[in-house]
Amino acid sequence: MPVTVLLVDDEQLVRAGLRAILEDQPDIKVVGEAADGASVVPLVRQLRPDVVAMDVRMPLIDGIEATRAVLRSVPQPPKILVVTTFENDSYVYEALRAGAAGFLLKRARPAEIVHAVRLVAEGESLLFPAAVRSLAAAHGNARARAVLERAALTGREAEVLRLMARGLSNAEIAEHLVVGTETVKSHVSAVLAKLGARDRTQAVIAAYESGFVSPR
Incomplete structure (x- = not known):
């Protein structure tokens, strides 16, 4: 089954460009x-996309409020990938805090756009560069x-969280720790549950905001 995507952006040219790039992929x-953003919840309910590529700045309802609305009112909501012009925009950070799974720069290369959509659909990895990590730490x-204190993470869970904060996928964490991917998935699930x-x-936002992980 292909990954299904809903495009949300007030600029038609941006939507057309994203559509051309994504629909060139067979999956x-x-x-x-x-x-x-006002149209997002009804369309998500109707179309049931796997991923919503959401512009963060829109004139009526912005991507932050639209993200909150989707996650609050739609059962089994899609992954939300924020699309933005500036990576250090505080709007991006607020969208991530609201529940977006990651973000994508509008100037990204086609291959990066496709890769980002696939990653977010899989729930495998974060798009969390240094600029946003610094914003998280500043908050x-x-x-x-x-x-974090109440979570009482085990030593291995804490190590997994640090690697997650670096943006490593489950497979990359498994390789780093020399364990199986299923073992990593179990640790990630435990970290999410405890936090x-x-x-x-x-989880990564909590790690940076708490000071558990340094942006450097």
Whole structure:
């Protein structure tokens, strides 16, 4: 089955470019488009995409609010990939905190766009560069620190979280630790459960906000 994608951007030229790039792949299918965040929830309910490529800045309802609305009101929601112009935009960080699984720069090369959609669809890896890690660290707070303390991660779980924060996939973590991929998946699931995190992105944000991991 192909990965299905909903494109959300107020610029028609951007949507057309993304559609052309993604539909050139045999395993990806664009199932719909929207020009504003207000249309996202109804379209997600109707089309059931695997991934929503969401512009973060739109005139009526922006990508942050649209992300929150999808995750709040749609059962088994799709993965949300924020599409933005600037990687250090605070809007990007807020979208990640709201529940987006990662983000993609509009100037990315076609191969990077395709790779990002596949990764987010699989829930395998984060798109979390240094600029966003620094934003997360700058938003450090006592609540995040308390969550990490209460989680009482084992030594191996803590190591897995640090590797997740570096953006490593399950396969890459397995190679680094010299263990099986299924073992890594079990550790990742345990980390998410203990942190009360929806996904890897939420866990990594907690790691940086708490100071558990340094952006450097």
